[in-house]
Amino acid sequence: MTISxxxxxxxxxxxxxxxxxxxxxxxxxxxxxxxxxxxxxxxxEFEGLQAPKHLxxxxxxxxxxxxxxxxxxxxxxxxxxxxxxxLGKTIEAGLILKEYMIRGLVKKVLILVxxxxxTQWAMELNTKFFIPAAIQRKSYVWEQADIVVSSIDxxxxxxxxxIIYNQNYDLVIIDEAHKLKNNKTKxxxxxxxxxxxxxxxxxxxxxxxxxxxIFNLVSLLKPGHLGNEASFYEKYKKDARSINDDEHLKxxxxxxxxxNRRQDTGIEWTKRVVEAVTIEFSQEEKELYDSIxxxxxxxxxxEGRSPFSMITLQREACSSREAVYYTLQxxxxxxxxxxxxxxxxxxxxxxxxxxxxxxxxxxxxLELIKKINDKVxxxxxxxxxxxxxxxxxxxxxxxxxxxxxxxxxxxxxxxRDLFKNHAQVLIATEAGGEGIxxxxxxHIINFDLPWNPMRxxxxxxxxxxxxxxxNVMIYNFAIxxxxxxxxxxxxxxxxxxxxxxxxxxxxxxxxLDFGKIDDHMLDIFSHxxxxxEMKIKMDNLTSMIEFAQSLKEEKEHEASGNTSIS
Amino acid sequence: xxxxxxxxxxxxxxxxxxxxxLENKQGYLIVQLTIxxxxxxxxxxxxxxxxxxxxxxxxxxxxxxxxxxxxxxxDIKGELIHFGSPRLHQLFACAKKLSGYIRLYENRQGKAQExxxxxxxxxxxxxxxxxxxxxxxxxxxxGLQLINGQIVDDFQTKLExxxxxxxxxxxxxxxxxxxxxxxxxxxxxxxxxxxxxxxDYTWAEEAKQRWAKDLRLLEHFYEDMEDYSESLETERLALxxxxxxxxxxxxxxxxxxxxxxEAI
Numbered sequence: 001m002t003i004s005x006x007x008x009x010x011x012x013x014x015x016x017x018x019x020x021x022x023x024x025x026x027x028x029x030x031x032x033x034x035x036x037x038x039x040x041x042x043x044x045e046f047e048g049l050q051a052p053k054h055l056x057x058x059x060x061x062x063x064x065x066x067x068x069x070x071x072x073x074x075x076x077x078x079x080x081x082x083x084x085x086x087l088g089k090t091i092e093a094g095l096i097l098k099e100y101m102i103r104g105l106v107k108k109v110l111i112l113v114x115x116x117x118x119t120q121w122a123m124e125l126n127t128k129f130f131i132p133a134a135i136q137r138k139s140y141v142w143e144q145a146d147i148v149v150s151s152i153d154x155x156x157x158x159x160x161x162x163i164i165y166n167q168n169y170d171l172v173i174i175d176e177a178h179k180l181k182n183n184k185t186k187x188x189x190x191x192x193x194x195x196x197x198x199x200x201x202x203x204x205x206x207x208x209x210x211x212x213x214i215f216n217l218v219s220l221l222k223p224g225h226l227g228n229e230a231s232f233y234e235k236y237k238k239d240a241r242s243i244n245d246d247e248h249l250k251x252x253x254x255x256x257x258x259x260n261r262r263q264d265t266g267i268e269w270t271k272r273v274v275e276a277v278t279i280e281f282s283q284e285e286k287e288l289y290d291s292i293x294x295x296x297x298x299x300x301x302x303e304g305r306s307p308f309s310m311i312t313l314q315r316e317a318c319s320s321r322e323a324v325y326y327t328l329q330x331x332x333x334x335x336x337x338x339x340x341x342x343x344x345x346x347x348x349x350x351x352x353x354x355x356x357x358x359x360x361x362x363x364x365x366l367e368l369i370k371k372i373n374d375k376v377x378x379x380x381x382x383x384x385x386x387x388x389x390x391x392x393x394x395x396x397x398x399x400x401x402x403x404x405x406x407x408x409x410x411x412x413x414x415x416r417d418l419f420k421n422h423a424q425v426l427i428a429t430e431a432g433g434e435g436i437x438x439x440x441x442x443h444i445i446n447f448d449l450p451w452n453p454m455r456x457x458x459x460x461x462x463x464x465x466x467x468x469x470x471n472v473m474i475y476n477f478a479i480x481x482x483x484x485x486x487x488x489x490x491x492x493x494x495x496x497x498x499x500x501x502x503x504x505x506x507x508x509x510x511x512l513d514f515g516k517i518d519d520h521m522l523d524i525f526s527h528x529x530x531x532x533e534m535k536i537k538m539d540n541l542t543s544m545i546e547f548a549q550s551l552k553e554e555k556e557h558e559a560s561g562n563t564s565i566s
Numbered sequence: 567x568x569x570x571x572x573x574x575x576x577x578x579x580x581x582x583x584x585x586x587x588l589e590n591k592q593g594y595l596i597v598q599l600t601i602x603x604x605x606x607x608x609x610x611x612x613x614x615x616x617x618x619x620x621x622x623x624x625x626x627x628x629x630x631x632x633x634x635x636x637x638x639x640x641d642i643k644g645e646l647i648h649f650g651s652p653r654l655h656q657l658f659a660c661a662k663k664l665s666g667y668i669r670l671y672e673n674r675q676g677k678a679q680e681x682x683x684x685x686x687x688x689x690x691x692x693x694x695x696x697x698x699x700x701x702x703x704x705x706x707x708x709g710l711q712l713i714n715g716q717i718v719d720d721f722q723t724k725l726e727x728x729x730x731x732x733x734x735x736x737x738x739x740x741x742x743x744x745x746x747x748x749x750x751x752x753x754x755x756x757x758x759x760x761x762x763x764x765x766d767y768t769w770a771e772e773a774k775q776r777w778a779k780d781l782r783l784l785e786h787f788y789e790d791m792e793d794y795s796e797s798l799e800t801e802r803l804a805l806x807x808x809x810x811x812x813x814x815x816x817x818x819x820x821x822x823x824x825x826x827x828e829a830i
Contacts, residue, residue, distance in 0.1 A: 003770055004812045005762055007755050011666065011690075011817035016748060018667045026665035028730055029582040031819055033575070034665040035691055035707075035722060037658045038818050040567050040649075042693065042703040046769060054649040056568050073700050076808050101650030103701075126635075130569070130648030146652055224797040227787045248786045255783070 043103065047073060051098040058128045060095060061466075063265045064088055067258050068095035075256065077198030078221040080177070082259040085204040085458065086465025090121065093173050093200055094129045101131070106170040106198065108146055109133075112191075113175035115151040116405075116412040120437070121175070122149045136160075142167060152179075156190040169196045177201035183216045191220055204461075211236045214253065221256055270442075271471040272464060276488060277368075278480050279360050288324065288352040289317045289482060295345055311483070311525050313349075315381070318484045319448040321356040322384040324349070361477050362392050365445060368475060369398060369425060375441040378427045379459050381448050386427050389447070393425060400425035439467040445475045449487050451521040483525055490538055567649045573633040576647070579657055583664065588628065593638030599626045606660050668821030672829055673729040676737035684734075684824035686712040686743045688750045689721050691818045694762070698773030698811040706758065709823070709830070710750050712743035717757060718830055728829055740824045747822075755815075762813060770811035777809035 018024070043050060049069055052060060060068075064087075071079045071092075077100065081089050100106035111133065113121050118135055125133040125147070134141055136150035142163045152174070155164055172194055174180065180188050180201070199221050215232055218225060226232050236246065262269060281289060292313045316323035328346050332338060338346075369376050378400075380386055386402055393400045401415045401423045419426040420440055441463055450456060464472045478488040520541050528534035567575070573595070580587055580597045589596040599607065604626035605614055617624055630644030631653070647654050676682035687709050694704045709721030718724070734740065745753070784805065788798050 003767065005759055006812065006814050007759070008814070008816045011820065012748075012751050015667055015751070015820070019747060023669070024667075025670075025732065025821065026668045026819070027582060027732070028668070028670060029578065030661055030665040031668050031821075032726065033578055033582060034658075034661040034819055037575075037661055038691075038693060039705060041658065042705055043701050044703065046696070046700040046702045051650075054567055076699060098650055104655055107652050107655075126646070130646065130650070132646045132648070132651065222801075224801055225784065225787070227797070232787065248783060251783055255780075 041102070041104070049095070049099050050102050051095055054102065055098065055129060058091075060091055061088065061265065061267065063260045063267075064092045064095060067092045067260065068099060070258060071096050071200070072099055075258075077171070077200075078256065079199075080201045080203065080217060080221070080257040082203050082257055084259075084261050085461035087260055087262070087265060088466050089175075089202045089204075090124055091128070093175075093202060094125055094131070096200065097125070097171060097173070098129050098131060100171060100198065108167060108169050109148070109171045109173070110155075110164070110167070110169045110194065110196075111147070111149040111173045111175075112152040112155055113149060113173075115153065115408070117175060118149050118151055119410075119413050125149075139163060152187055152190070156186060161190065165193060165195075167195065169194060171198045171200070172196040173200045173202065175202045176204075177217070178203040180220065181213045181216055183212075183219070188216065188220075192223075211249075214249065218252065218256055226252075267466075270464070270468050272460070272474060273471055274474045274476065276476050276478065277364065278478055278485070279364050280480050281482075282356070282358060282360050284352075284356040285317070285321075285360060285479075288321065288349070288356055289314065289479075291349060291352050292317055292324075295349070311522065314483050314525075315448065318361075318479045318482050319380060319382050320359055320362070320385040320388050321353045322388040323382040325353050326382075326384040328353070359388070359392070361447060361479070362389060364477065365389070365447065366393070366396055366398070368445065369393075372443050372473075374424075374443060375419070376425050376443040376445060377438060377441055377463065378425060378445045378447050380427065380429060381450060383429055385447065386429050389427050398425060399423040400427055402426075403428040405429070437465065437467075438463050439465060442468065442470040443473045443475070445477065447477055449476065449478065449484060451487060486525075486534070486538060487521070490542055569634045569648070572647055572649060572654065576631055576633065576657070579661060591638075593634035593636070594630065594632045594642050594644060596644075597629045597631070599629060601626050603660075606663075607656060662818060666819045668819065669823075670730040670732060670821070671734045671738065671740075671824045672826050673731040673735050674738070674826055675735050678737060680737075682735070682738040682826060684738055684740045684826060686740060687721075687823045687825055687830075688712055688747055688754075688820070689725070689823055690751065690754050690820035691722055692758070693816050693818055694758070695814045695816070696769060696811075697814060698770060699776065699809045700769075700773070702769075708754050708758070710745075710754055711830075712745045712747065712750055713741060715745055715753065716830075717754070724830055725823060728825065730823070734824070758815065767811075773809050773811045777805060780805055780809070 047069070049065065049072070051068070052058075052065065063083075067081060067083070071077060071081075077096070081092055083089050083092070097106065097109065111121060111125075122133045122135045125131040131147060132145075133147040133149050134145035136142070136148050136154060139159055141148055142160065150160075154160060172191070174191060179185075180191060182188060183192075201217060201220065211233070215226055215229065219229075236249065292310065295310065313324055313327060316327055328349055332343070332346055335342060365378065378389060380389065383404070386404075390400050390402055399422065401418045403412070403415050403419075403426055407415065415426070416438070419438070426438070426441070444460060444463065446456070446459065450459075460472065460474060476488055478484040524534055524537040524541065528537060573593075576595060576597075577587065577590065580595075583600065583603050585600050585603055586598045587595055588598055601624050605611075607629075608627050614624075616622075630642060631647045632638050632642065632644045633647055635646060645651075645653055671684060674682055689707070689709045691705070691707045694706060696702045696704075707720055707722035709718040709724075710716070711718075743750075781802070784798075784801055
């Protein structure tokens with residue numbers, strides 16, 4: 001076969017010149033040094049990474065090395081890393097970055113991560129990889145530092161945006177990239193406009209098998225590779241959900257996406273031990289809950305009281321009276337001209353709220369924390385509950401720190417450190433669950449339950465991840481004979497969610513063409529007229545999920561091939 | 567290269583380039599650059615241009631390089647040097663740039679009545695890079711005797727065992743080459759190319775297969791599209807750049823060595 005061989009002859013010319021000029025000649029030590037350097041930077045085999053042998057403080061796991069290798073050798077540095085939560089995507093990205101730096105292919109790097117992870121990313125790159133990543137604090141950092149870690153929200157704002165657009169990046173890394181699935185957003189537009197050679201998109205949520213998501217993400221990595229949008233959608237229906245039917249699309253996805261699941265990694269994970277804690281309302285609490293139910297039945301269809309807010313109130317009543325109180329206040333404030341009836345109803349409920357003297361769940365929590373006698377994370381959906389719990393625990397001499405998604409980066413880090421070093425309990429609201437690693441703790445109390453199982457996964461994923469050495473204890477609180485009880489039964493008894501390892505469920509759910517599980521729940525709880533109807537609908541949903549599960553198992557059974565997307 | 571090796575490299579590099587090492591402690595070192603090295607490394611041509619025009623006192627920079635932040639004192643401010651850091655790459659490149667061409671003599675003194683004859687050799691150290699979507703490098707050091715045309719592989723290892731000096735030793739003389747250096751270089755080039763041609767090309771065949779596969783996939787997405795030529799062409803070129811197998815031979819350094827008959 002013919003192959004072009006290029007012999008660099010620039011050396012030749014200069015050599016002739018030096019002969020004529022009789023020098024200048026190099027010194028022998030430097031000559032030898034240059035050769036030694038070359039031996040170090042040589043890539044001895046077509047396959048294999050150089051980075052690991054230069055990283056004495058890091059022992060990457062086999063699947064992480066495999067990912068880095070694949071991205072560099074097969075994917076040309078353009079990839080979606082979609083490992084399940086907790087498999088160490090940061091390490092994979094770090095390895096790839098390091099490898100490219102060693103090969104001298106990458107110098108200028110932009111790393112965009114959620115605000116709460118900026119410090120952690122920079123620290124890991126510095127200590128584990130000896131990569132001098134700078135945290136963006138001032139606008140001139142973009143130009144001055146070669147490797148910058150920032151939050152995408154900061155980066156896309158003026159004046160930073162224009163400065164960043166002027167940089168030529170060798171590599172752009174984006175964490176939590178599932179936020180880029182929609183090409184109409186500012187974030188998408190921002191990333192699309194970055195000048196970049198290589199690009200890594202990190203996400204724990206897999207591509208949801210939607211054609212438009214594939215198109216958008218692939219277009220970020222390889223603009224123009226899929227032709228233009230219009231004709232692509234003409235060929236593949238925009239809203240089609242399954243990409244598996246098309247060989248080409250499947251091949252494409254395998255070319256740009258890697259997804260490891262826990263069971264593929266061969267690592268022994270610590271166990272999840274789940275305990276359902278059923279709690280009984282006190283008389284006053286029960287009255288409050290029942291009054292809401294009663295109102296719902298009475299006023300169905302009435303304006304200003306959407307089924308949504310009633311169901312919200314019910315769920316809140318299962319959490320704390322404070323949460324109910326807060327929502328009631330808001331209801332009044334937000335309604336411009338409250339009807340007589342609304343005011344009456346709210347006042348009626350307010351009285352019931354006031355009658356509640358103690359919180360049964362909180363008492364149980366206290367009892368449990370004392371028994372555990374170790375660090376505990378409490379998750380609640382409601383801020384009012386969060387505040388109440390903090391106050392309540394303090395009354396009983398238990399130190400706790402709050403955690404919310406709204407906290408600034410520095411405050412999040414600070415709270416994490418406070419929890420690690422000084423406090424026994426961390427109380428987090430939903431949004432706060434994302435983007436913080438708390439492996440040093442192994443007890444979770446789900447004070448109330450979200451409807452979306454993925455959110456539960458994310459909660460548990462904060463501590464059940466690489467680095468967790470102990471079995472993870474999960475306590476799910478539910479009040480007997482309430483909405484909560486139903487949810488718990490569905491998630492826990494029927495689909496065995498909690499024992500599943502991360503990601504199984506999202507695979508199952510994405511396979512089913514039935515929309516968001518939240519919406520189903522909402523529908524079931526707000527539109528069911530009787531307990532019986534609710535039960536039937538719940539059973540339907542359960543069997544749909546079970547069906548999807550069996551489909552998946554069947555498929556795995558028959559294929560047992562190891563494709564990275566299933 | 568571990569951090570300790572990097573530290574050693576820095577010591578050797580700055581010593582070899584005659585820069586004074588002001589402090590050399592655990593985990594860090596501080597170096598006073600020479601004017602030449604400042605010009606090489608600090609990227610401030612305007613400063614030097616200005617200085618030369620105005621005749622001011624040159625003030626080359628000091629560099630503080632940290633090789634291990636864990637053991638370096640906390641109050642030391644400087645650059646973290648790691649394998650892969652741009653500064654280290656720059657120093658590597660600088661070492662190569664400053665050592666591209668050399669001329670050395672074997673240091674064996676003759677006697678007044680019996681002068682030592684030194685034969686001329688030309689040496690080329692090169693890196694052969696096999697490139698497709700993946701890459702592999704091979705280091706080769708070739709020496710060619712400019713009198714009889716003898717070619718010796720792994721020449722550098724042999725050189726490193728000899729006492730060498732930049733000045734011709736007393737009572738020694740050099741023999742004149744029969745082969746001109748220029749054609750010597752061409753002979754080396756041809757020899758290398760010939761061995762390359764005889765090699766196994768499975769790697770290139772495989773790359774071409776991967777290339778073709780990717781190309782088919784790309785073209786599939788452009789099927790039945792009317793107005794596509796430009797972006798399709800861009801994508802085709804991108805694939806070519808990524809996959810096309812080729813071999814690049816780059817020269818790291820080389821030069822003349824005058825050696826006794828016993829040396830090689």
